[in-house]
Amino acid sequence: MNGDLRRALTIAEQVPDPELPMLTLADLGVLRGVQIDADGTVTAILTPTYSACPAMAEMHAAVARELRDAGFAHVRTRTQLDPVWSSDWITPQGRRKLAEHGIAPPGEAPRQPRGPVPLVLSASPSREAASKVPCPRCDSPDTEEISRFGATSCRALWRCRACLEPFEHFKEI
Amino acid sequence: MSNESDHVYLSLAEGHEDGDARWAFGTGFEDPLHGVSIEPPPGVDLGALAASCLELADDALISAQRLGEWCTRAPELEEELALANIGLDLLGQARLLYSRVGQVDGTGRGEDAYAYFRDPAEFRNVRLAELPNGDFAFSMARLLAFGAWRLAVFERLAGSPDPVLAAVAAKGVKELTYHRQYAAEWTVRLGDGTDESHRRMQRGLDEVAPYLPELFDSCGSPEAHDEILAVLREVTAAAGLILPLTESTPGSAPLGRAGRHTGHLEPLLAQLQGLARAHPEATW
Numbered sequence: 196m197n198g199d200l201r202r203a204l205t206i207a208e209q210v211p212d213p214e215l216p217m218l219t220l221a222d223l224g225v226l227r228g229v230q231i232d233a234d235g236t237v238t239a240i241l242t243p244t245y246s247a248c249p250a251m252a253e254m255h256a257a258v259a260r261e262l263r264d265a266g267f268a269h270v271r272t273r274t275q276l277d278p279v280w281s282s283d284w285i286t287p288q289g290r291r292k293l294a295e296h297g298i299a300p301p302g303e304a305p306r307q308p309r310g311p312v313p314l315v316l317s318a319s320p321s322r323e324a325a326s327k328v329p330c331p332r333c334d335s336p337d338t339e340e341i342s343r344f345g346a347t348s349c350r351a352l353w354r355c356r357a358c359l360e361p362f363e364h365f366k367e368i
Numbered sequence: 369m370s371n372e373s374d375h376v377y378l379s380l381a382e383g384h385e386d387g388d389a390r391w392a393f394g395t396g397f398e399d400p401l402h403g404v405s406i407e408p409p410p411g412v413d414l415g416a417l418a419a420s421c422l423e424l425a426d427d428a429l430i431s432a433q434r435l436g437e438w439c440t441r442a443p444e445l446e447e448e449l450a451l452a453n454i455g456l457d458l459l460g461q462a463r464l465l466y467s468r469v470g471q472v473d474g475t476g477r478g479e480d481a482y483a484y485f486r487d488p489a490e491f492r493n494v495r496l497a498e499l500p501n502g503d504f505a506f507s508m509a510r511l512l513a514f515g516a517w518r519l520a521v522f523e524r525l526a527g528s529p530d531p532v533l534a535a536v537a538a539k540g541v542k543e544l545t546y547h548r549q550y551a552a553e554w555t556v557r558l559g560d561g562t563d564e565s566h567r568r569m570q571r572g573l574d575e576v577a578p579y580l581p582e583l584f585d586s587c588g589s590p591e592a593h594d595e596i597l598a599v600l601r602e603v604t605a606a607a608g609l610i611l612p613l614t615e616s617t618p619g620s621a622p623l624g625r626a627g628r629h630t631g632h633l634e635p636l637l638a639q640l641q642g643l644a645r646a647h648p649e650a651t652w
Contacts, residue, residue, distance in 0.1 A: 246539055247460020255402065274402045276535035311595045312519060312545050314552060316606050343546060344450035348457065352446065368542045
């Protein structure tokens with residue numbers, strides 16, 4: 196890797212996520228790579244977390260802005276849809292930062308088996324997954340899901356039954 | 369009156385690379401397929417691909433609009449967030465799919481041309497999507513049917529020869545799994561709840577039933593049909609509800625897919641499109 200490419204990659208990697216600013220785009224796994232063409236054009240490749248993630252446009256603009264400010268004259272960003280982003284791509288550092296900020300990091304994403312996506316019905320689905328999401332404040336496994344949908348597409352609302360605090364959980368997808 | 373510098377919206381704006389003030393989120397709508405390689409593989413029927421993407425985009429846009437109408441009207445804040453999030457996922461799918469239509473139908477049009485500047489008869493969504501929200505139970509019955517149907521369709525489209533449609537579908541599968549799960553849980557909760565909630569959930573299903581044949585007619589394969597039906601049967605059985613089924617009449621003319629809609633689509637579009645049509649040169 197030449198010096199310019201390494202520098203461009205480092206700059207792009209350190210751009211913070213607009214909605215979870217404690218995470219960088221690299222922590223989140225949405226930065227898929229940086230290329231430099233023979234003519235010096237820098238291309239940063241991003242993938243969306245959710246189809247409608249409203250922060251995508253800002254991510255593209257922020258990466259381009261940072262690279263330009265660092266002296267790269269010709270900067271482009273590109274969307275890559277395949278392979279599809281998974282919460283498994285959040286780095287160990289990203290998971291640690293989420294937990295430090297009171298957001299329970301995602302567990303392992305469900306494997307998509309071949310064939311129909313199974314539907315799991317249970318009388319109280321929130322208890323089912325309980326022990327899988329420890330409270331980010333007190334570490335108690337005695338937690339429950341309040342709503343699978345939260346302030347952003349990627350987060351769900353949970354509650355700890357030990358310390359009684361509500362918290363957010365980064366969803367597994 | 370606040371002055372410009374502390375105006376709530378202007379304070380969200382920040383310098384953009386073009387020098388224009390631009391909102392931090394939401395209105396910097398650039399092509400959602402920005403930079404994605406657009407060349408379909410040789411041998412793909414571009415007309416058919418464009419038609420499929422348009423149908424799926426219209427289903428998503430119209431559903432998203434109805435889900436968005438629950439904002440400030442949902443029974444609880446959590447449900448309002450859930451319904452808005454589900455609508456947002458579908459809106460995202462619609463934007464990607466409209467952009468794809470514009471790339472392959474030969475017109476080069478952008479997503480707004482399809483969303484804002486077509487009349488009701490040009491929309492190809494299934495009629496189930498355009499029905500008014502009605503009771504919460506009806507909305508859940510509709511979301512269950514719509515989610516189960518779209519998930520089965522997207523599972524198969526993830527193997528589409530068109531790489532863009534395949535990628536949109538693969539991403540959509542993950543989102544739709546959540547949507548279907550949400551609606552299924554509410555269907556069981558209401559169906560297996562009080563006499564009142566059971567009665568209203570059953571009524572919701574009864575009201576959805578006449579629109580199911582249209583979904584089955586455009587699900588692509590007998591396997592998808594059976595998969596959707598199995599999901600609906602499993603959920604309704606767990607909820608103690610009866611799934612009323614109307615068989616489609618063989619040879620019957622397509623409805624929403626042919627632009628033949630209920631009277632509910634026109635007012636929905638009037639609201640959705642009014643601003644864009646009043647200011648056709650505006651940028652967002």
